[in-house]
Amino acid sequence: MRKHLRERARDRGQAAIEYLGFLPILLIVGLAGLQLGIAAYAAQQAGTAARAAARAATTDEENAPDCETAGHAAVSSWVDPAIGGCEGGGEAAVITVRVEIPSVLPFWEFDPIVKTATMPKPQDQEGP
Template sequence: MKRLTKHLPQRLWRRLRDHRDDRGVSMLEFAGFLPILLVIGMAAIQLGLIGYGINQAGSAARAAARAASQGDNGAAAGQAAVSGWLNPNVSAAEGADLTTATVTLQVPAVIPLLPSVTVERHATMPTDD
């Protein structure tokens, strides 16, 4: 009986020590990796916004060039083709044969340390006579 009680606390101690070492490790790993996941997610959102801005600027440039080539207000058509929160700068120059429209807009930054991105698109259409 003496021999059993002598080894029992040591066995229990080893068992508790081995069990206690792994407790909470996965939570610490997740907490350490969470900032990296957040930055990757925000970078993906930023790239999506830049793509959206490029798409909107191209559509606005085509709409402005089309309207200006037909004698309408190209700047107003370009402004109407873009989401208002992008605040585009639209200019259309009508020539004798070709009408060119330029749209410039700022895509806001999602990550605070990065600057906003400027997107510029041009479109050229033949001028209607």
């Protein structure tokens, strides 16, 4: 019986040591999940900015905002989209938005998200 008690005393704290060894892995997995969520959110915001900018570029309303203003207004404040294609002519507006993905993990870098939206410009209707 004494032998059994000595073995239990030696095992005391073993679970805490195992948990401390596994904790860094848990933290990295959690931060990786957070990073992927941020990347998905940035991609969604880039698409929203592209559609809003294309919609503003193709509207014929007099008081409509310009293309870049509409694109920036459509996204969250921490996303800084680079909007291109607002000055283009033709029958359709093709707007390209580029968004940098913020990094949570210093060793895991992503390429920027690039989204494009195309909307036809309104046709001038000539009356009879």
